[in-house]
Amino acid sequence: MNRVVESRLRRRHRRERTFRGLCVASVLVAALFLLVILGSLFRQGASAFTQTRISLPVPAMLPAGDLPDSGAMDYDAAVLDALAALLAIDPDRAERRELRQLVSIDAAFVLRDYVESSPGRVVSDASVRVPASAKVDMAIKGEFDRTAASDRRPLSDLQIDWIDRLVELGAIERTFNTALFTNGDSREPELAGIRAALMGSVLMLLITLAVAFPIGVAAAVYLEEFAPRRAWIRLLELSINNLAAVPSIVFGLLGLVVLIDWLGMPRSAPLVGGLVLALLTLPVIVISSRSAIRAVPTSIREASLGLGASRMQVVSHHVLPQAMPAIVTGTIIGLSRAFGETAPLLMIGMVAFIVDVPSGVTDPATALPVQIYLWADSPERAFAERTSAAILVLLGFLLSMNLLAAAIRRKVEK
Amino acid sequence: MDLTSILLLLAGLAVGAFLFGRSRAQALGGGVGAARNLHSLPDYYGYFAALCAVLPPLMVLTLWAAFEERVVLALLANGLPDHLQALSPGQLDLFLNSVRNAASAASVPADPVLAAATDEYLSLGRSSRWLLSGLAVVLGAGGVAAAWRSIHPAFRARNRVETAIRWFLIAASGVAVLTTVGILLAVSFEALRFFRDVSLSEFLFGTTWSPQAAIRDDQIGSAGRFGMLPLLSGTLLIAVIAMAVAIPVGILSAMYTAEYASTRVRALARPVLEILAGIPTVVYGFFAVLMVAPWIRTIGESLGLNVAAESALAAGLVMGFMIVPLVSSLSDEAIRAVPASIREGAEALGATRSEIALDIVLPAAMPGIVGGILLAVSRAIGETMIVVMAAGLAANLSFNPLESVTTVTVQITTLLVGDQEFDSARTLAAFALGLVLFIITMLLNVVGLGYVRRYRERYE
Structure with a gap:
């Protein structure tokens, strides 16, 4: 008898351990997945924050003495001459073409800006740092296999040889990649930046906030403080809760038909994007504001009513100020979700190739997540690196928004 | 001015x-x-x-x-x-x-x-x-x-002002209903125009999806074929893979945080899941294309299997992890709402913790968990970016997870991205798909929310 119980007990305990192990394992699996995602993004994206530049001696590029009229200079040729001088080679036409692939097309503009900003004479020992091309950038960062067959790598033997020589001469530097933050999108990976997309995202976020916050809080106040418990209120609640779970792409369809086709608003504009995201965020704000308002003790309402305040005064003088920190926290979390939203923006045409930073809410613009989607589609290795970097910037934004929300929550809990 | x-x-x-x-x-x-x-x-x-x-x-x-x-x-x-x-x-x-x-x-x-x-x-x-x-x-x-x-x-100025404010509050809460009605109206309006060209039965039960655009009116095969079954099967396949990851991992991790974890461990484990929930879907999509798909391909090839570059498995797996936090937070809520008295009764009878969790708490929390799962399925069906980036465009009527399939959301995106006129059947098809998507997810949401709420009321 005792043995039977003991063996069963052992079996039960074994089951207990297995189950517990499974539970722990599933948490660990989720954590591991998170680590792998973040790890691979960091590993791949970190290098995009630096940019390879080639520093070229000015005297080799420009004639000594007085500078010619800057409009008449062939800066492209000047850059190539300087590269050739630096490498001590006399390139023929084919070699010149290969040489050109080492520097970015932006190099000539950098040189021109330098000439135009230094009036008069050139300093004899000055040098100008021009951006290297994406291929060179990748080579310096060790992103491709040098030993691969020559038709399977982007640089020729000659070019690799030149790069090695430039490295020996100390002409190659890796500096902080400012272009990533100051430029708009570009076909050239080394010139592509996220500024335009970030600006578009921020504009949209402002519109979302301006529309969704007042409407969301007002709806929450009505539902919690004034609404009669009737059938249509139940319907209202159901539709809010349902909207919170409707696929975001459907909101994009709504924006496309109603805002763009029926109301004639401009395509690709932050205005339309912001409104669509506002509708998307609205249910989140309503739900979190409602629970914030519900958390305000009834005694406060009753005391205020007892002193003769109207119900509207109770709400505006007591309930809302008490609930505001939690409402703000919920709003920030809703906004951070809107910030990372991509699918509805594709519907309303925010996938255009945008170089210029939008200056108003009706200018064509794109958003940071959409930029990530567009770059992720590009086959070049250099764009993959930038995609990861843009994702890191996006996650940084979301993290700081959430930290802000957490800080507000903690401050109130004290 | x-x-x-x-x-x-x-x-x-x-x-x-x-x-x-x-x-x-x-x-x-x-x-x-x-x-x-x-x-x-x-x-x-x-x-x-x-x-x-x-x-x-x-x-x-x-x-x-x-x-x-x-x-x-x-x-x-x-x-x-x-x-x-x-x-x-x-x-x-x-x-x-x-x-x-x-x-x-x-x-x-x-x-x-x-x-x-x-x-x-x-x-x-x-x-x-x-x-x-x-x-x-x-x-x-x-x-x-x-x-x-x-x-x-x-x-009586105050009363006037308060009445005005009250109307504003009512109007603000009406926006949600207006949005729902707006979605239904706008999408069905365009979808109805689509059904003038293509019959409803062909759309719902056709097995070929090839919405080629007609460049000229007299072009052969210009009509395109609009049978959505392959899209539905693809959507279903990816959702099933996703739920196969999300349900066990989500419920078991909720069991851990609700039943086993000390307060300190819980305070560590919940944020991990919350971060997973906060990552934008475009990031998951990038991860699926760049890491998971090649990885699955390598493993599959070493086993001698033929894996498509854009396999349903890669998209489904990543989507599953994206949904884990949703399942786990709703399950956690349901599990913790089970009254302590039930749990204590079982404990007093000598049940082990796993027996309490599986035989007592799980059945009691089941309605809430089922509601959460329905909401998660709705999320999986409506998820766009992961599948747009990681699943294919080929409309195969196949249930092989290693093959490339396409989904409703992928097709909506491909049909509508870029400049297009509003009149072609190709564009309007996207709205018909949108309508189907909206109706399916709405049904899942309403039933799921109903479960979650009824369950809350039972123990309150």
């Missing part, structure tokens, strides 16, 4: 009317300290005046903004030279569009007719704005005058 300055003007008007209404009330009540003679606090008279001054112009402004472009274009079309008026409506639209484009560009167009029309368009726009600002000022002044007449000590 542009819209921004008109709005600024209105804001100024509101402030002025507020100050004016308040001082008027104070004067009538007998000075600053004599508010006791008034029915309401002096500020309420100010708010009342401000509302009177701003609301009528705002209404006009809204109507104006909605109809201005259409009226201006109609006026412009009427004033055009005869040979342009004789154009077919489509060509006239085209011309009007080029006028609008020329107006937004800085340079003067080379074609003299176009240039004249553009000038006319711009001047019509200008006079429309001047008319609007004039009207706004007149209406605002009229509002202030009306407020002046109605303000007297017995006037």
